[in-house]
Every structure is written in structure tokens, then in C-alpha cells.
Amino acid sequence: MSENKIPYKIYLEEAEMPKSWYNLRADMKNKPAPLLNPGTGKPLTAEELSPIFCEELVKQELDETTAYIDIPGEIRDFYKMYRPSPLVRAYCLEKKLDTPAKIYYKFEGNNTSGSHKLNSAIAQAYYAKKQGLKGVTTETGAGQWGTALSMACSYFDLDCKVYMVKVSYEQKPFRREVMRTYGASVVPSPSESTEIGRKILAEHPGTTGSLGCAISEAVEVATKNPGYRYVLGSVLNQVLLHQSVIGLETKTALDKYGIRPDMIIGCAGGGSNLGGLIAPFMGEKLRGEADYRIIAVEPASCPSFTRGRFAYDFCDTGMICPLAKMYTLGSSFIPSANHAGGLRFHGMSSTLSQLYHDGLMEAVSVEQTEVFEAAEQFARVEGILPAPESSHAIRVAINEALKCKETGEEKTIVFGLTGTGYFDLVAYEKFNNGEMSDEIPTDEQIAESLARLPQI
């Protein structure tokens, strides 16, 4: 099809939407290392995982061989409420940059949760409901995941308890109110409501919390209350599986117009968006059918890929969660308080960690001032106010497009625009006032938290 036939936004028809998720692990020669029981040091069994996670999700978590897993009809019905998400040709950005590169972005922000997180939230809520549970618990940092989960739970009439990192709870009252509007109960973490919370508060009386600590609290509550399970919005294999809907839609849209990307760029915190976006492309790469540059972008203030170690580590501060083998900065690592937005988890999805370790993808880190510069430039020409997280990918997409301008190459760049920045305007205000700064961890800081890695 000739290029001038490519619309600004490519929407798939309902009939073209994915009916299965794609399980990237099935095509990996080197499988991601299994989750370990921190007590025994042995791989966790389905039995051991079921007090924490829903049964069906445990199956998905452990399934390394089934390439395609059917998306249940109820989830596909919900997906129809906000999917397909558009794949947008960034004509205006290209023109502004005066680049021969062709830039596309997959925009996941057009739903009330404001991000891609809803793709997995609805799946996890569905399986919880199907199992006859009363409710689920989770943690949230910047609030995207908590919002998505509260929407999903409201849809299936499930109780939803969100442990929200205290600093976000106080600084992001609006996120909190969205969750409450959807009927969730939101608790600032650390809280007095859990053993681990009381312990952390006793040890660090003034703490404003961390994601790792909120995870510990949510897991404790889920395992101690009958009829409850814990759900997590990133890092896990099951989450990457659900998020593959992003990449599958992207690939179908590109194929429809005969477009072959040269590189695929995504921001990476725990890896949920990146893992979902790249899934079918990485699949082709693993099967030797095609080659793409795949670039993970992380914040310089939380650089697990670029400065972390590939090792077994806890997923939480309280050290009650399973051990995962991943690129990690150590579970005691907390990014500088001046870091805006999400992407603040100390580790990275095991699957993506293995792929990175095997040289199948690249990683780059960027500082937040240059990220907000890219965000502003993008917003002004493309209309959408991007989330700080997503703007990491924008930054690198712009950098790559500018390289094309120098070399004259007409490369095709696809990046993931994971969400909108409506709840991040405190950070934008800082940037608008010229008060934003960059603070990256010293080698000593990273060495210190890595020194506390569990001895496996």
C-alpha cells in the first residue's frame, strides 16, 4: 500500500483485535530463571504461589511453553471499551524535527486510568472474580496501577485495597480520589495496619514509604485474609503476557500497511509496557524471522539495566516476596526524592532481564530534565500531554530521529506512549519554572544496596 494511504491514526477493526495473548517465553531458548522460595532457595511451586496469587495467574506465571493463551471473552469485552488503542504516525513531530525518520507511537493513555496498566488489571481482576474471591490487594506508587486496578475491580464488583506509597498519597491526592471514586480503599504506606508496616515505621519513623515497602504490606494483607489475593502491575511474567496485547495490536496495524520498523523503543520500570510492546517483534527475532533494534529506556535516577547487577533479589523491602533473578539495584535501593513519576522499581522483569543479558535488546538511561524537554516538545506538536514515564521513550525516539537527520537515513521508529501526564503536573510545574534538577545515584550508593543482595 502506498505510504500516503497511511492515516494519522491506525485503528484496528474489532475483528482484527487479538484473541490471544502471546507468551514470549515460549520462544526463548534461555528461559528466564524461576522465582525462588526465599526460605528454601528452591523454585516456587504452583502450590506455594497460590496463597499469594490467583490460581489461573499462577499457571500463567509458570507457563514457559504455551505460545498463545486465549483472552477470555469477558476480558475482550472490557478491552473493547478502550481498545484498540491507536497507532499514531507522528507527522507533526517529524516535521518539527525535520527528520527523514518515520515515527509511530502506540498510545495507551486513552482510558481513565491514563495508562497501559489497565490491560493487566482487568485480566487479574477477572481471574480473581472467576475464582470466587472477595477482593484483591496491591500497592501503587505514582498511582497508575492503583487507578487501573480500582477501575477493573469496580467493573467486576471486587473489593480493592490499595497500599499507596505515602509520599504519593500526600502529593497526589487526585490519583487517590480517582481510586476512591471507583470504590477502592486507599491506605498510605507504611501503615499501622500491617505487621511489616508497623516494623518499618518503628525502624524509620519519618519515612515517606517506598514501592518495595507497599508491596510487603499488600502481600501480607492478601495472605492473612481469606478470600483475598495479591496482584502486581509489573515485573511478573503474567503481566508481560497480558500486556502483549499492546505489541500484537501494534504489529497487526503495521503489517496492515506494510510497515517494517527498524527500532522499537519503550520506557522500562518493572518492564510491563516494554515487555508487552516488544513481545511479537522479539518473538520474530528469537525465531530468526526478522531483526529489530529494541531499546529499553530507563531513568538515570533508577538505572537497573544500565547500572544494576543480574542476580537473584527480593521484589520487596520487607523481604517476604519470592526471589526473582533480574537486573537489580538491590531491594533497599530508593531513587532520589527529586525523581518525578514512576519507573522507580529497583528491579526489572526476569524475562526482559534474560533477553538483555543475552544481547537481544539494548538499554539506555536518560536524565529527567532532558525527558521533560522532550515531553514539552512532543506535547506542543502532537497534542498529547505525555506521562513522565512515557517521555523517557519520547526522548530516545527524538534522539534517534535526530541521528537520522544527520545521516539522512529514513528509519522507521516505533515507540510506546504508555500514558498521559494529567496527574504529573507538579513535575511539569517544576519544569515550567526551571526548577527541575537531575540527581543520579553515586557508584557508592548502588554498591551499598547491591551489597545487601541475598546470598543465593
Next chain:
Amino acid sequence: MSENKIPYKIYLEEAEMPKSWYNLRADMKNKPAPLLNPGTGKPLTAEELSPIFCEELVKQELDETTAYIDIPGEIRDFYKMYRPSPLVRAYCLEKKLDTPAKIYYKFEGNNTSGSHKLNSAIAQAYYAKKQGLKGVTTETGAGQWGTALSMACSYFDLDCKVYMVKVSYEQKPFRREVMRTYGASVVPSPSESTEIGRKILAEHPGTTGSLGCAISEAVEVATKNPGYRYVLGSVLNQVLLHQSVIGLETKTALDKYGIRPDMIIGCAGGGSNLGGLIAPFMGEKLRGEADYRIIAVEPASCPSFTRGRFAYDFCDTGMICPLAKMYTLGSSFIPSANHAGGLRFHGMSSTLSQLYHDGLMEAVSVEQTEVFEAAEQFARVEGILPAPESSHAIRVAINEALKCKETGEEKTIVFGLTGTGYFDLVAYEKFNNGEMSDEIPTDEQIAESLARLPQI
């Protein structure tokens, strides 16, 4: 086409998108009364209007006969960045209400300005640019219009000065920051930067401002600075013209699936959304080709249709703007401070006022607590967090659907979901905490402001 073929969301193809706006006045037997010069009491000429508005917009403002006006290619290109907006079948809401009614909503919130206001903002910015102007001035209350205009001006590289009602400037810092991110300068109104602002501040030292006062300031700055014009986001004929894109898309989408609505419901402040949504349907009604119930929904705290007078009045507090014949509560009317969100203008579009006066549409007023109840119910099943403004239409759509449940009638309801509520979470918080109250003006309050109507 059979009903089960109707998708959740109907998106038009690029080729199906409107190429002209529809000028409802062309089909009105009783034309809306002309704008009057407040000095002479005579209809304003194009010459008198051009120091305030762009030339092309003056032409559109005064044109009562051309039914279809081409949408310039540059505007259609911009429209493609966020249009077509989806027409959504509210399957989940219908199920929740257990109603035989079929409910559709046209969702205009999927752009960074968060509302339909962008449809006219981009048109007005385009004509300003085409005329070679340096910039435009405007006012904003809740902030939707100011945000939309700052996006449009950033796209065409125009200077944008926004007078923001002081109470919103202080209570909605995030809206302010979105505008600044798009490069607009935002001034709290009343300000010391204008004559009228200084006068109002001298007379009412502690005032937190009003829309009418911000309009006066913006008009003063536009007329005193060479290369600037004033733009307005509602009330005017030109704005209804641009907003007709909403109704045209809606009608095309309905026609595509052979759907005939029984009633069309929209919230009404100045009338921009309602006038746009109903345009082609009202056109059919005026030409005797079809009949629809058309329902304007206004807040009980600012009830211009239901409790105002059909008379000539000023559009602004400073009384420097033209006089418009409209349903009005008097230009000195200010809704109770506890009123959340927009829809707080004292008057109503002349065109809609004439249609209402001629019995061609209905109007109903609703109180804000019941509006937020509808908003919450809608959010929980349909996923979208609606703006308080839009939730007025949701309230009445739900009421009508519940009537159908009683009578067993399978009516088809279409309503306008004008925007999202991400910047209205202070109001949602009040509602979530059970602290929201209703405060409607007394007969005496309305009589008092009506007593000050100009003697025409």
C-alpha cells in the same frame, strides 16, 4: 444492519469525516437576534466587530444563510490528530440500569484539553494565524477552553494570553500548568494589567473573579494591542458552527448503522457543546424531515434557560462586549461558590435561545449532588471519569433510561460526553467525602440581577 453488528465504539473512517461545518442558522425561520452595539443599540457591523474578532470569524459570526462552510485543510489535518471521536454504545450502563433503552454517547474527551473545546480553538487559532496576527487573548473559568486554546496556539505558533478566573487559577494550578506547558501566559483575573481589572479590584477588593470579568479583561487587551484579537470558547454563532463537527460525526455514525435516536441530550453552559451536537438533527427538525426530542441540561445553580429571561444582555461584567439576545440571568449573576466545574455563564447562545423560545427544544436543570451520583455510576461501569459538566447530561440520560425501564419502551438516547474530569478531583473528593451540597439561587437573587438588564 442487525443490531448485534453495532460495535462498542463507532469510529468513522478518515474519508467519512465531515469536510464542512453545518451552519444551523441557515435553516432557522426565526433567525437569532443580531448582536447590538451597546452604545448605539444598533446591530453590529462587520467593521465594528473586526477590532475584536478575526475577519474570517466575523464573517462566520454574521453569516445566517450559508448552510455549509468548508473546513480548511489545515484544520482538518489537526482534527485528524484527535478526531473522529468515538460514538460509544453504553452497553455496560444499560445493563447496570436494566433498561430496554439504548444509550449512546459521543465522547469528546480524548484529547489533552480534555473536552470538545479544541474543535473551535483550532479553528479560531487558524484564522488568527491566516490573518497574520501575533496572538489572541481569551478568558477561562474551569480551564477547559484555556487549555484547548493554548494547544491550538502552540500548534500554529501564536502568542496566547489567558485571563483565568482567580478562584480557578488558585484552585486549579494543574490546569494552569498544562496551559503553561503549551506556552500560554496565564493571568489571574481580575488583574492589575487592565483598566477594567483595576476598576473591579478597586470596587471589590477581595473578589475571586468571574467569567464575565475575565472576558472584559481579555477583550480590553485584544483591542488595545495591535496584532491581537479576542477569541471566545462558547456562546457565539461561530463557535456553534465549529462545534457542529460533533453532531455531523454523530449523525454519520448513527446513519451508518441505521440508528435513529429518539432524543439527544447535552449539557448547556454557553451552549457550545449542545449547539454542536444537535446541529444536524435540529436541521432535520427545522426542515421538517425528522423529529427528535432535544434536551438541554443546565445546573440548578446557574439556570439560564429554566429561570432566566429572553432579553438583550451584556456578555461580560465590564459591559464592554456587544449585547446579545439570549436567555440570561443578568450579567451580574454569579453562581454560588459551591458550584463545581463549568456551566457557570450567566447567558446562553442566541441561536439556542431562539430555538428554545420557539419550542424546538426542552430544558431541564439538575442539582450537583445528583449529577455527581450519575458521574460515579457512569465511571464505574463505562470506565471514563466524566467532567462535572458532561455529567449533567449523564444524569438526564440515566433518568430517561430509567423512565424507559418503567414503561418498557426501547428508546434510543444519544448524549454528549463533552469531557473528562481529571482536573475536577477537588469536586470528586468533596463528593466522595459526602461533603457536597446543592445551592440554588433564590428568586430574589435572580430578580436582582435581572433588574440590571440593559434597557433595550
